[in-house]
Amino acid sequence: MASYAEKVMEELKTRYPYQPEFLQAVQEVLQSLTPILDKNKKYENYRIIERIVEPERTIAFRVEWVDDTGAIQVNRGYRIQFNSAIGPYKGGLRLHPSVNMSILKFLGFEQIFKNSLTGLAIGGAKGGSDFDPKGKSENEVMRFCQTFMNELFRHIGATIDVPAGDIGTGGREIGFLYGQYKKLTKSFEGVLTGKNLLFGGSLARTEATGYGAVYFAESMLKERGESLEGKTCAVSGAGNVATYCCQKLHQIGAKPVTVTDSKGMIYDKNGINVDVLKQVKEVERASLTRYKELVPSAEYTAVADYPEGLHKVWTVPCYAAFPCATQNEVNARDAEKLLANGCQCVTEGANMPSTLDAVHAFVKAKIAFGPAKAANAGGVATSQLEMEQNAGMQSWSFEEVDNKLHGIMQNIFTNASETAKEFGQAGNLVVGANIAGFKKVADAMIAQGVC
Numbered sequence: 001m002a003s004y005a006e007k008v009m010e011e012l013k014t015r016y017p018y019q020p021e022f023l024q025a026v027q028e029v030l031q032s033l034t035p036i037l038d039k040n041k042k043y044e045n046y047r048i049i050e051r052i053v054e055p056e057r058t059i060a061f062r063v064e065w066v067d068d069t070g071a072i073q074v075n076r077g078y079r080i081q082f083n084s085a086i087g088p089y090k091g092g093l094r095l096h097p098s099v100n101m102s103i104l105k106f107l108g109f110e111q112i113f114k115n116s117l118t119g120l121a122i123g124g125a126k127g128g129s130d131f132d133p134k135g136k137s138e139n140e141v142m143r144f145c146q147t148f149m150n151e152l153f154r155h156i157g158a159t160i161d162v163p164a165g166d167i168g169t170g171g172r173e174i175g176f177l178y179g180q181y182k183k184l185t186k187s188f189e190g191v192l193t194g195k196n197l198l199f200g201g202s203l204a205r206t207e208a209t210g211y212g213a214v215y216f217a218e219s220m221l222k223e224r225g226e227s228l229e230g231k232t233c234a235v236s237g238a239g240n241v242a243t244y245c246c247q248k249l250h251q252i253g254a255k256p257v258t259v260t261d262s263k264g265m266i267y268d269k270n271g272i273n274v275d276v277l278k279q280v281k282e283v284e285r286a287s288l289t290r291y292k293e294l295v296p297s298a299e300y301t302a303v304a305d306y307p308e309g310l311h312k313v314w315t316v317p318c319y320a321a322f323p324c325a326t327q328n329e330v331n332a333r334d335a336e337k338l339l340a341n342g343c344q345c346v347t348e349g350a351n352m353p354s355t356l357d358a359v360h361a362f363v364k365a366k367i368a369f370g371p372a373k374a375a376n377a378g379g380v381a382t383s384q385l386e387m388e389q390n391a392g393m394q395s396w397s398f399e400e401v402d403n404k405l406h407g408i409m410q411n412i413f414t415n416a417s418e419t420a421k422e423f424g425q426a427g428n429l430v431v432g433a434n435i436a437g438f439k440k441v442a443d444a445m446i447a448q449g450v451c
């Protein structure tokens, strides 16, 4: 007979056949929950799974703006307020042409458990638009952000829902969004995180996700008597998470040798030059071909030249891999290649970067595998530290925030690791993180009644 989780999964597949990313994210979580659902029938009695897979509120709206030629442009904007059982809605805004309901529901669903794992009082949400900031002028990005906020502002607030950055949304976009929120509401409050330091941003928020992923990898390896020091690492992505992942790897004596963007990959045998990477991506907003111009000894490979069915970055022999670009960028064949080349540690900086098959391969091989909702939680955790500073009208030092981040990542590892042991699956942090993240939210939902 099908288990409770399997029954809900089948219903969900029938209801949302056109939301593959959402179904994938739910499947990964539900597969892990069987031990706790079997042990505690209360979750089935209270129909927690049917409830937790449906967003509390889904907001979809039109975003119309005028481009530099005077033409009217129309985009779709969204905010998915998924779960507020343990705190105000919290999660990023993604600006990318691929954004749709499936992608945002997967991200919002993941965010529920990630935020719970941080140990902080934050619920789960995600939003964004199919607007592509790439190739747009500053004025176009500003006008888009302003009209996006013209609708979003009525649904958010410092104790209601606090959006932040994600793919395509960095400090520049958060600034424009914040300016318009303030204009519309007259309120100078911590309604967005990832703000500029000049108006309420937190030191170390920019670095937090990448740094946090490396701290998480170190915790996993320490338990195994290993470390990253002196080790070669493969990193994907070339944005916020990848850049500060590379920076922290250098600081602890490891060597990141790759970065990737949507057009290609850089292999730099001398170690990725983070100053050059920042110049290319943060200042010039250029493609990685520019890195090759600035560092001629580096090798550049265009996506069109990747080996059939593989992401070239995962064919580079490495001790540790840090996928930090986007979902499903590590498939089963990539996983096989990484393992065949001796990779001992995979730490997910991006959200759901590994397909279900790839996750299974890493878990089966018993390497150190840090699932996204645990390993990349440093970003949102530091966002909550920014909210705390805003609420108290304080500004903490870089060291203070970084130390708190380090402590939070260590706690997330310990919690996931202990929970895995408690349910008879020592070392399986996928199961540990999913159960630990779920339990707190589910118990809070039960305590708050059916409302």
Ligand code: NDP
Binding pocket: 165, 166, 167, 168, 169, 170, 209, 237, 238, 239, 240, 241, 242, 260, 261, 262, 263, 324, 325, 326, 327, 349, 350, 351, 376, 377, 379, 380
């Ligand atoms: P950025 O927009 O700063 O960078 C994204 C990078 O990934 C860019 O280099 C981009 O290439 C590349 N990329 C994006 N989409 C694709 C794609 N479809 N195919 C190939 N490459 C792609 O985003 P972040 O660094 O903030 O986010 C990266 C990942 O980390 C995402 O999964 C995000 O959800 C996750 N994350 C982010 C957090 C944060 O605090 N920012 C927190 C936790 C998770 P190009 O330069 O060509 O655009």
Ligand code: 2IT
Binding pocket: 090, 091, 092, 093, 114, 162, 163, 164, 165, 166, 193, 351, 376, 377, 379, 380, 381, 383
């Ligand atoms: O996926 C994520 O955790 C983020 N994009 C960061 C969210 C946040 O609120 O800082």
